[in-house]
Amino acid sequence: MWKGKQQKVAICMKVSSAQENQEELTDGVLTSMPLQEAQVPHTSSSMQQGGGPKGGTYSTSGAAPIEPQPGLGLSCREEDKTMEWENLTSVSEFFLLGLPVQPEQQEVLFGLFLSMYLITVAGNLLIILAIIADAQLHTPMYFFLVNLSLTDTCFVSTTVPKMLANIWIQSQVISYAGCLSQLYFFLLFGMLEAFLLAVMAYDRYVAICHPLHYIMVMSPGLCVCLVSASWIVTALSSLLHTLLLDSLSFCAGHEIPHFFCDVNPLLSLSCTDPFTNELVIFTVGGLMGLVCVLCLIISYMSIFSTILKIPSAQGKRKAFSTCSSHLSVVSLFFGTSFCVYFSPPSTRSAQKGAVASVMYTVVTPMLNPFIYSLRNRDIKSSLRKKVGEMGGGNQSGVNEFLLLGISESPEDQRVLFGMFLSMYLVTVVGNVLIILAISFDSRLHTPMYFFLANLSFTDLFFVTNTVPKMLVNLQSQNKAISYVGCLTQLYFLVSLVALDNLILATMAYDRFVAICRPLHYATAMSPRLCILFLTLCWVFSVLYGLIHTLLMSKVIFCGSRKIHYIFCEMYVLLRLACSNTQINHTVLIATGSFIFLTPFGFMIMSYVWIARVILQMPSASSKYKAFSTCASHLAVVTLFYGTLCMVYLKPLHTYSMTDSVATVMYAVVTPMMNPFIYSLRNKDMHGALGRLFLGKAFQRFT
Numbered sequence: 187m188w189k190g191k192q193q194k195v196a197i198c199m200k201v202s203s204a205q206e207n208q209e210e211l212t213d214g215v216l217t218s219m220p221l222q223e224a225q226v227p228h229t230s231s232s233m234q235q236g237g238g239p240k241g242g243t244y245s246t247s248g249a250a251p252i253e254p255q256p257g258l259g260l261s262c263r264e265e266d267k268t269m270e271w272e273n274l275t276s277v278s279e280f281f282l283l284g285l286p287v288q289p290e291q292q293e294v295l296f297g298l299f300l301s302m303y304l305i306t307v308a309g310n311l312l313i314i315l316a317i318i319a320d321a322q323l324h325t326p327m328y329f330f331l332v333n334l335s336l337t338d339t340c341f342v343s344t345t346v347p348k349m350l351a352n353i354w355i356q357s358q359v360i361s362y363a364g365c366l367s368q369l370y371f372f373l374l375f376g377m378l379e380a381f382l383l384a385v386m387a388y389d390r391y392v393a394i395c396h397p398l399h400y401i402m403v404m405s406p407g408l409c410v411c412l413v414s415a416s417w418i419v420t421a422l423s424s425l426l427h428t429l430l431l432d433s434l435s436f437c438a439g440h441e442i443p444h445f446f447c448d449v450n451p452l453l454s455l456s457c458t459d460p461f462t463n464e465l466v467i468f469t470v471g472g473l474m475g476l477v478c479v480l481c482l483i484i485s486y487m488s489i490f491s492t493i494l495k496i497p498s499a500q501g502k503r504k505a506f507s508t509c510s511s512h513l514s515v516v517s518l519f520f521g522t523s524f525c526v527y528f529s530p531p532s533t534r535s536a537q538k539g540a541v542a543s544v545m546y547t548v549v550t551p552m553l554n555p556f557i558y559s560l561r562n563r564d565i566k567s568s569l570r571k572k573v574g575e576m577g578g579g580n581q582s583g584v585n586e587f588l589l590l591g592i593s594e595s596p597e598d599q600r601v602l603f604g605m606f607l608s609m610y611l612v613t614v615v616g617n618v619l620i621i622l623a624i625s626f627d628s629r630l631h632t633p634m635y636f637f638l639a640n641l642s643f644t645d646l647f648f649v650t651n652t653v654p655k656m657l658v659n660l661q662s663q664n665k666a667i668s669y670v671g672c673l674t675q676l677y678f679l680v681s682l683v684a685l686d687n688l689i690l691a692t693m694a695y696d697r698f699v700a701i702c703r704p705l706h707y708a709t710a711m712s713p714r715l716c717i718l719f720l721t722l723c724w725v726f727s728v729l730y731g732l733i734h735t736l737l738m739s740k741v742i743f744c745g746s747r748k749i750h751y752i753f754c755e756m757y758v759l760l761r762l763a764c765s766n767t768q769i770n771h772t773v774l775i776a777t778g779s780f781i782f783l784t785p786f787g788f789m790i791m792s793y794v795w796i797a798r799v800i801l802q803m804p805s806a807s808s809k810y811k812a813f814s815t816c817a818s819h820l821a822v823v824t825l826f827y828g829t830l831c832m833v834y835l836k837p838l839h840t841y842s843m844t845d846s847v848a849t850v851m852y853a854v855v856t857p858m859m860n861p862f863i864y865s866l867r868n869k870d871m872h873g874a875l876g877r878l879f880l881g882k883a884f885q886r887f888t
Contacts, residue, residue, distance in 0.1 A: 277436040309555030310335040338551035341375035345446035365447040373424035381416035384481040391485040522546035616861030617642040623874035633711040645857035648682040652753040672754040681731030688723035691785030697816040698792040
């Protein structure tokens with residue numbers, strides 16, 4: 187029914203246009219035009235076969251008038267009036283035009299916003315971790331600050347990743363459902379931030395104006411109730427605005443002059459009366475905003491009144507310092523928001539609004555951690571304490587370890603230095619060539635090679651994380667590595683191994699779709715889906731490495747500092763611990779099962795289905811061609827998991843220090859072999875590398 191109405195409207199528009207054009211044509215210029223040539227959409231098989239219902243034609247002489255379409259009535263224009271926008275909205279997607287910059291500035295814009303996004307996420311996560319880890323910060327004010335940092339992280343993640351993805355894949359499209367989803371979360375976290383700032387203002391009011399009653403008034407129960415009420419109210423309000431917007435019709439242009447879906451740009455695209463939406467915005471939205479602003483104004487008026495009554499200047503300065511960070515954040519957030527939404531209509535511009543929106547959607551969440559860390563002694567003290575613990579001030583008193591490597595013999599070390607230096611150079615050159623060949627050859631701009639480029643990038647940094655330090659130790663005869671350096675190396679080692687594993691699983695899914703669902707490959711492995719898969723791989727691997735590194739920083743080392751390994755490895759460090767490491771073991775088994783066993787099981791299932799499909803192919807040439815598309819990936823998976831299982835599939839108490847030789851296989855040999863496997867067994871890579879080095883000369887040879 188929905189689709190039929192859309193087709194009727196489209197036919198009406200085409201026929202009406204043809205009728206108007208018919209009056210302008212003179213006799214003898216065009217005698218007749220078949221309905222099919224008029225590009226009227228076909229709604230039935232009879233129309234497709236006959237070129238139109240009953241073979242109707244357009245005539246410029248007036249002798250053969252247009253026959254009415256069945257079901258359309260005598261006049262399309264009359265029916266258009268009777269069913270005026272009955273189909274609410276036929277829009278399936280919008281186009282986010284982004285910020286008003288030149289095409290050559292897109293790369294600069296991508297780098298700028300990516301940097302700002304990473305700084306925002308890292309800064310807010312540091313605030314959250316510092317408050318959670320420090321018992322002295324378990325107070326109402328920092329409880330609200332944790333929620334504010336979490337809200338800022340989600341707020342900026344609602345808009346910026348989509349904009350970065352659009353710039354990267356050079357597409358401005360966002361689906362209708364995606365646009366409404368983005369709008370809902372944008373409103374949710376935007377209003378939630380305003381409510382949390384108002385709640386924090388009340389907290390500062392009680393702390394300064396009624397300090398003796400602070401513990402009783404700001405009880406844990408009340409704090410949880412205030413945050414929960416903020417979440418519930420903002421969630422319901424966002425849902426109301428989103429549902430009302432979903433009821434509008436969008437029949438004009440689908441271009442949004444913004445880098446995300448906001449209320450005002452969407453209302454301007456509506457071709458129905460948005461009176462109800464505007465009324466709800468002014469009533470519900472205005473009421474919520476008024477409550478937040480009044481709470482802020484009344485709280486700070488009372489605070490300033492109390493501060494001015496304090497006799498000493500030192501007392502005034504101390505009282506004001508407790509709310510200066512919050513006041514700075516409030517001024518930044520509400521100031522930039524008012525500039526966007528409360529400017530006079532005569533001075534309002536879509537492009538200026540998009541640029542101004544960057545301030546409160548990106549800049550404000552990025553600056554909040556700096557404001558609270560630079561202007562807050564408690565946060566600075568907590569961060570210094572954590573850095574000090576990781577820099578040698580930990581409970582164990584260990585400030586460095588000794589990486590003894592594979593052999594302590596001077597003769598062997600010279601041989602090892604030359605061997606590992608050669609392997610490292612081969613690995614770097616091979617993976618860089620893979621990345622360059624894929625980047626410069628448009629024929630390889632496909633999902634499979636997109637993931638292969640990221641796999642080579644991961645292998646490149648994976649081997650760089652361990653081998654250079656080992657080469658320095660071999661050359662300088664200095665085996666020491668600092669406590670911070672060891673944990674840093676451990677973090678990147680764990681994260682990059684997990685990332686390697688997840689990318690291999692994603693590539694297995696890509697091969698499954700290519701072989702088992704070839705007709706759906708273009709839609710199933712769309713650019714947006716590929717970027718989403720890769721982003722999830724990065725997020726899970728970063729969190730996996732962060733969890734284990736933080737847990738390792740809590741372990742006490744009081745025995746030997748000698749590591750019979752070429753790098754800081756988790757099993758070895760746990761063997762050196764003299765504190766209880768039961769939590770580390772439990773988390774290692776739980777997260778390791780999720781990060782490694784789940785993708786491994788997924789890869790097995792993918793290749794079982796691939797093998798079944800290949801075996802069902804009738805000809806041997808088809809089987810060989812299908813198998814060749816996944817042979818390289820299967821070889822890399824076998825090499826990666828084979829060497830990994832040799833080292834880690836054994837109980838911790840049987841783990842031997844001599845297993846460092848086996849570790850060389852997955853830490854050095856596997857990243858070195860991957861480029862050879864993909865280049866020697868892949869004709870596309872042969873051609874790309876040939877074009878990269880020889881250019882037009884290679885094309886003449888081929």
